[in-house]
Amino acid sequence: MGTHVLSAEPDRDKHVLTITLAARLSARSELRPLSPARFWTVYEQLGGDLPAAAESEDAELRQLAGRTAAAALHAAELEGQGITLLTPFHADYPQRYLARLGPATPPLLYVAGASALLADPDRHRLAVVGSRDATDAELDAARSAAEAAADRGWDVVSGGAKGVDAVALNAAVSHGGTVIALLTEGVRRAMRKGALRRLVSDGQAVLAAPVHPDAGFTVGNAMARNKLIYALADVTYVAAVVEGEGGTWNGAAEALRRGYGRVGVNPQAQAAGALQSLGARPVATTAELYEAPPEDTGQTPSATPVDSALQTSLFD
């Protein structure tokens, strides 16, 4: 059997069962939901028949699958407040994640705002990333890149944190663009602070996170989140990066190694040279970001041998 890439189609019962298996239903719950890798293993073992998890030999899996009523309450509450639960079996889920992330694809995303934007095949997305301690010049570079993206009608993908994230977000919004912010904390928690929610209600931002909507920031959440930024974008612009350190470096290196679209790097950044040696393009003017047409829209993934090997073992 040849390798194949994960794919999913809208399916109501699978969607409901995915929420049941992958959601942390309450802060007090002792039962741990399935991690992405475990979810896809289970999915493969069941041959896609997720409701069969309720009859599994595995007691913990059985217990997780027996939470459909609790999961329905969880989903009803959030959907009632304008937070969409996306699973790969929902029409708005960005299928690009399955193609690029394989078994690291998050089975569940919480989204505030126009969730259809995440999967819209007609839209292009520029991720603007950078380490937290960026210099003023690096922040300026991030700002120009985001403004240019907004001017071209591209959506800006950002992390919603301080520093480069915030600069890129504000720049895109002030140029009439739309921002997709992939957060390290829960979307409802983030919105309670006000500023991000106002952007959501004005239709200028979509917030998404794989963690419970009330979850706080953790380092683990942040690490898992970074790849979601790169993997959603057609092009990533690294405005500030330090070699060998932090989420920006690791994320950019991973994006380059696995081929999540093109990666451009600010030549002024400390580790610009090191990233270039991994395949990043130096981008002196924002126009250069768009010079080659984006070859990767998720339809024809450029899986590396590592991916293929992994997918072969898991999904054949």
Place this chain on the structure above:
Amino acid sequence: MSEAARASLRKLVGPEATFRPGQLEAVEALVRGDRALVVQRTGWGKSAVYFIACDLLRQQDRGPVLVLSPLLVLMRNQIDAATRLGLKALTFNSSLSKDERQAALDAVHEADLLFITPEALQSAWFAPDVLSRIDDPSAVVVDEVHCISEWGHDFRPKYRRIRDFLGQLPSTVGVLGTTATATQRTIDDIVEQLGDGLTAIVGDLVRPSLYLHVLPPREQPWRLAWLERFVRAQTGAGIVYVLTTYDAERVAAWLASQGIDAVPYTGVMEDADRRAIEDRLARNEVEAVVATTALGMGYDKPDLTWVVHYQTPAGPVSYYQQVGRAGRGVPEATGVMLQGPEDADVHDWFITTAYPTQPMASTLLAELDRADGGLTESQLLAQVNIPQGRLQSALVILTDDGVIERAGNRYFRTAKRFVYPRDRVEAVMAARRREYEQLVTYARGERCLMETLQLALDDPTAQPCGRCGPCTGSALPFDPDPAEIDRAARFLWQQVGLLEPRKMWPYQVAGLPVKGRIPATHRALQGRILGRYRDGGYGDEALACRATGQPSDRLLEGVAALLDDWDVEPAWVSWVPSNQHDAFLQRLAKAVAEPLGAPVRPSLRKRDDAERQRSMQNSPRAAANAWRNLAVIPGVEMAGPVLLLDDVVRTRWTLTVASYLLREHGSGPILPLVLCDVTGAG
């Protein structure tokens, strides 16, 4: 499956038991995991459907059945019935004590049926505490499912979440909606909301045991006297339905004052007290329960022989449900609808305040949108000019709508878009007004009453019943004589109320230099209220006198009788100044003081440009406004207790501030006397 269902029926009910048309169909739908709607009158056997479906599902090792029901009273009856059939049934609701809830949690893993309120379903504890202990529910029953529809006569915002919940369940979970009464429009709406492929089982509504009557509109004394005669003539216990809590208390007090064993039953009472009254009514230990709609859906006393409406109910569906409490298990029962001149106003208030107005909703959402980090109810009250009661109800409705959320004690705007549903609000209001008009037409008694009700409920089998007042041309023989009416009138004129002083200043209000507890030394004593808005007694008289500027002899007699009864000896008399009615109050003070032999002394003045207190819609605003506007007149002799008169009371803040200022300036104890309580008046 039919054979298994019949076997289950025989096992649960008895060897001779057979299904009614529609019952088996509904059982099978539920067990298959399909969706069904049953619209059948009470007594048809709706609960048998889900008892038997539950039995079958449990035989297949499927999880328990979840029954969502809005009212505790219904649940208690259903749990008893299920237990008699050998099913293990439990309830979770807010009225359980800590021990009761723990006992239920300890037993929940064995339960076949779980009865829960929509509020409990949506509570933070339900999923982690209850659902985590049981197998996944195999079916969900939504009792009184008309509450899911805004076209239903009893729409409840909490049911909105139930609809969302049903939409998120796997397709293998069966769903059954049941209701006794729904118009075609409501049924259509429910079918749309519960989803495609729904089996609807709709029955007829005729009640052959009910003898319906109507009487023309009458003033309150006439109706009270009529009611007294009617209740005395009955052999069994019955229910008197009224529109407000105040009516319930007053009508019950009237009947009790005439030696009839009557008790009020209202939504503000403790659940345990309500349960006690239901039990007494079930055992015929009271003669009459005077109830608001809190004694509503699902209350089942098969031998109830009469229901009287003291005022016009909301519409044909409400009326049919309420009057339909009578005559379920007895061959003959009486349903009478009285009407009063106050009914239209009360309904107009209910109808127009059911949903927050557009300015109210926009103001609230704008405040919450601006706030980083949310706002508490107290902070909102201080920032918006909305009465507390309406603010609270708006917060509940907007939370159920999902446009705001509550975390801890703070409210936050959510990501959900809000467009004021003007068309929907107006359409629903118009529908409610039409329903009220339908009852006004009904009450003219120009054609068969049962048939009129059935037609209003879209029952195609409607035809003249041959039993009601219009069909038989007979009238009830309880018209009171003038002496009885006079006695009831005197009762109405003696409803003195108590006025408790406020003990706390409102929270965080601009323009109010005082905060926290009001020292006991600076509070008024407990005061008296002579009458109440639309009480058919001194309240109305006082407002009429105020309009002419002249206290009438009748009003002064009332005050004199009140003072006699109160047993206080004021050293001087004063009044709370008013820009519009000061002359009236001064005349009143003079007339009241004279027989007491006490001097009248103006002690407070009001700023001429004062904003009217009644335009202050809520407590913090009213307090700040009163503080801004009132000042003590210097040099007034204030020794000894003062009888402090005021025309109306709404928020009590004017009196609170006036008392504080007078005490601060050396006045003796304050004895407040208010002519008319206008709380809740428009």
